Structures are given as structure tokens and as C-alpha cells.
Amino acid sequence: MENKSKGRFGIYGGQYAPETLMRALNELEAAYSEAKADPEFQKDLEFYLNEYAGRPSLLYYAENMTNDLGGAKVYIKREDLNHTGAHKINNVLGQALLARRMGKKKVIAETGAGQHGVAAATAAALFGMECEVFMGEEDTRRQELNVFRMNLLGAKVTPVTSGTGTLKDACNEALRAWAARANDTLYLLGSTMGPHPYPTIVRDFQSVIGKEIKAQMLKKEGRLPDAVIACVGGGSNAMGAFYDFIGDKSVRLIGAEAAGDGIDTERHAATMTKGTVGVLHGMKSIFLQDKSGGIMPVYSISAGLDYPGVGPEHAALRDSGRAEYYPITDAEAVDAFRYLTRIEGIIPAIESSHAVAQAMKIVPEMDKDKIVVINLSGRGDKDVYSVARYMGVEINEK
């Protein structure tokens, strides 16, 4: 056996996982490389992506927004139109097919806001698998509707009380649970994070986004865009949108991360702006941590970006200068949420609103012959309550 770390992106990535998980990770790696090379698997995946999830998603020319901002031409990649309302389904269908191929009848998942949990529960319902979703207790209260949705889909939602009772603790608990039952269970990890091979698997399954953007853009405009903008929490929608463009140096790759109340306050989740190198959840990457290496509590209005780390490939893209990352505050995200809703009639997820906000900053400064693509990772129906709360509007459905 060669003594060498696997799954590295620059200095990041690797497999910082307990010995009790190494066999499961090695089996997953082997199963994935076989599946990746198997045309049958790819055909199955394409079938479910197209016939079940509704791919390819539209690339929409946002004419009103373009005219209003008065700079570059704005296109919106409509991942919000996928089944279950976000890009999460792309990865979940891939991993659930992998579970089926590996003979695993049970799946587990972590979730923050509940989008990945709902997607995992959906795939489990589709493929007749038993599904358990770990969700921070705090988040189960904030996202009661998604908990009910997962229950309707047949999944068991287990509230996690350890630590801060949020997404990072749900990840810890899912990893702990997997260590105990990897023999019959696959962990459907929701973002481009965790120990190798997850960051690679999730990126590959999400890379359909960037491939479609490229083909659709070439068809509509006969050229590549000048920038692709996406929000970054763990980083799966951004990685999916960026990946096919990494070799195309003329395309700026721009990530928008959650600055909460602001990067100079204690309430934010701006890992790229304020984080340092560390190890958590099986990977070396950038994390928000105190001076003793304790992982810090994070905050964002967006539960999907409320994570103290970032995927290792993003950390490497930042170091190499290939991608740029900027913080967007709650206030800017809510403005963008309202803006896109009014100007295009598209209600974006509060996560995706961070990408919209970043576009609103740079588009006006770009020439009119430039083209920007915003990856709209999800729809915003789920966020209507929290935006209302933020705006001080009371909604009573009872």
C-alpha cells in the first residue's frame, strides 16, 4: 500500500477521517471510479436527471435586469427550476444511484436548511431506500416545514443536539452514524466537502451545471461568458458551475459568501474572507476558527450558507487566483432577493440571492458587450418567511 494522501486540491482536501470510516471511504472511491467509467451508469444518471429532475435547466437572458443595471448582459442559470427546487437533486440522484449500485439499501444525509435533506429523502423515495436525515435541533425549529416535507417523503429526521445544534453538528453526527453502519448504508453528502472522495464525487455530479451553461451560451451567443457568479457555502453549486470553465482563462469565476451582519462583526459565515487553514469534517480546508483551533459559531440569514468552512477545491482555486470570492451581507442579499423578484418575476433562494447581489455590484461596471451568468442555485419559496421577518412583516397562516 502506498503511503500517500489522496484527493488533494493543492494543499487542501485529503482524508482526515477516523480509521472506522476508512474502509467505507475506500469502497466508495472504488465504486465511484467504476461507475464513472461505466456507460450504463452514466446513461441511468442522465435518464433520471432529464426525465425526473427536469434537466437541462434553462439559461435565461434577464433582459430587464440587463437594461436596469446598464452594464454587461445578464444570463440566469435556472437551477431553481429543478425538481425539489434547487441544484441539490443533481448530486443526490448520482449518489443514490451509486448506493443502489453498491447494494446499499439505506442512506443517511446531513442538512442545514433542509434542501439537501429534502433532495435525499426524495431520491430515497424514488429508489425505495430507507433514509435518515441528521439536522441540527436549532435548524429543525427554524425549518419546520422542511422537516414535515422530509417526513412526508418517508424519511426519518433526527434532531442533533450536540455542539451548536446546527449544520456543522449535523455533519459530525452523520459521520458518526456512518462509522457505525457503513456496512449497509451510504452517506449521501450534500456539498463539495468532507473526506475524499466526496469533494470530487459531488463536484462531478454538479458539473452538469457548467457543462450546460457552456453549451447553452455557445448556442445563444456563440461565445463563452466573461464571468460566472455563484454563491458559496460548502460550495457545490459554485463548483458545479465553475468546473467546466476552469481551463477557460477568459471566464472569471466569482463566488459570493455569506457575510451575515458584516465581516467586521462576530455574526457572519465569511470563510474565504476571514478563515484560516484547518481540518474538520474529514478535510483540510479554510475554516472560521478561534486561536486554539476551536470551530467558531457562524451566522447568515441563509441557512444553506451557514457553514464554518468551504470545500477544499474552492480553497485551492482561491489560492491559485483562478477564482475570486467576495462577502455579501444579509442586507445586500435581501435587497437582491427583492430586486430579482420584482424585476424578473423570479423569487431566488436567499442563498442564490448572494450571487445576485454580487452580480448587481459588478455588472454596472462592465461593458455592454460583456456577458455574466448568475447560477441561480435554488428557488426562494422556502425563504419567504425569513425575508418577511427580516423586513419586519408579520405573516400568519394559521
Next chain:
Amino acid sequence: MKNKNRIDSMFEALREKDKKALVTFLTFGDPNIETSKKLVLAMEQAGADLIELGIPFSDPMAEGPVIQAANVRALKHEINLDIIFKAVSELRECTQVPLVFLMYFNSILSYGPEKFFAGCKDAGVDGVIIPDLPFEESDEIYDLTQEYGVWQISMIAPTSSEQRSKAICERAKGFLYCVSSMGVTGTRENFSTDFDRMFAMLNKYSDIPKCIGFGISKPEHIENLKKYCDGLIVGSAIVKTIAAGETEADKIDGVKELTAALKAPLM
């Protein structure tokens, strides 16, 4: 010549007498540093041959609920590696029992690996168990462990393949931490692992001392498992006892009593 590592001396001495080691654990700083120091000395007095000190961390991925809760309690006060090294140096004035840190890699990375291993050597820490630094990533600190004579204790799980176990055995130092069953730390009623097969394989590749841990809480467990290995590790059961004691004296008495009971089958 370098001083001999206390872990190695301890196991050599026990093997000569054909005895097995009792390894005990506590989360350092639970409920506070001063009590932890007294508990370490109490465990040694009651028969512990090696003591693991859990270094509090915000996200202890390999721990079950009992030790997770101990981490939360320990983190309520200011605690960091400088404070812990100082406490260990003070302990070293009263005891030569082998001391091993159990900690997560981020704490080492954040402190600085070189400074960390130098600190271990200076304070008198003999080894370090890092659940989230498996064989694949161990090169990151291997040279430092050799340079400072502070061993990284390797772990083996029931699911570790033969090829992998061989590679781990070949580089193992101090002792092998053999995980009794899958999952996280915490007490279990019984064990389904085929220890005959597991230890026949491990003994083929290395005669390094081997200890079984995860789930061991009672003298009966120790009685049943001691034939396979060189030592038994008890963690959560002790942490539970510490948490249950109302006063410091209760905690110390409880831990002494439990340690002595666990030691009995090894006398």
C-alpha cells in the same frame, strides 16, 4: 541517547511480569484543570498503567455523547494547549505514569505541529492519539514524532483490511489502539467483533503492544477481553463517573473505586 519513551518502558515491564495494562481516559479540564490533575493522580494510585488525556475540541467527531458532553463542559472555561502543557508539567513533578493526549488534528495544526511536539516533549507527554489523522495523512507529523520521541498511537478498526493493517503495524509506535466495534466511543453491552481473527492477523505483523478500546466499561469486559491483548482502554465509563460525582471529593472517590474495580481482573 534519547530517554526511553514511558509507554515503551511500561509495556516492557508488564510483559516481563506477564501482566496486562489498564488504560484510563478523562477529558482534561472537565470539570476544571485542577480537578483533572487530581483525577489523573487518583487513577494512577488506583492502578491505571497509562492515562489518556482528552484535549477539548469543539467538534470531536469520533466521540459518543458521553465524551462529547465532557468536551462541552471543559470548553466552558478558558482552556488551550499552553494551559494544558503547563498542567502536565506540574503533574510530571508527582508522577511518571505514561500520558497520552487524545485530540483532533485541528488543535495541533492550529498550535503549529513543530511547536506542539516540542511542547509534548518538554511537558512529558509520551504519545498522541489523533482519531482524524489516519495512516494516509500521518506523514504530516511522522518526522516530528520521531524527532521528539512522542509517538503517534495508530488505530486499527474491525473493518481495517489485512493489507492496510500490515502497513499500519509496520509503522506503529507505542501501542496499537484496536477499536472493539464500529461507531463512536461509548459503553456497549457486548462485542460482536471476531477478536481471535483480528489479533491473529495483527500479531502476525507486529509484536507491538495492542490495546482494545471503545465500549469497555466493566470488570467483566476486561476479564473476557484481556487474553487477546496487552491492555484495555476505558473512557466513557470513567467520564460518566466524573460527571456523576457532585463534589470534587465524590468525583475522585468514584474514579478511584471504578479504576480499582477495573484493575482487579488484571492483578
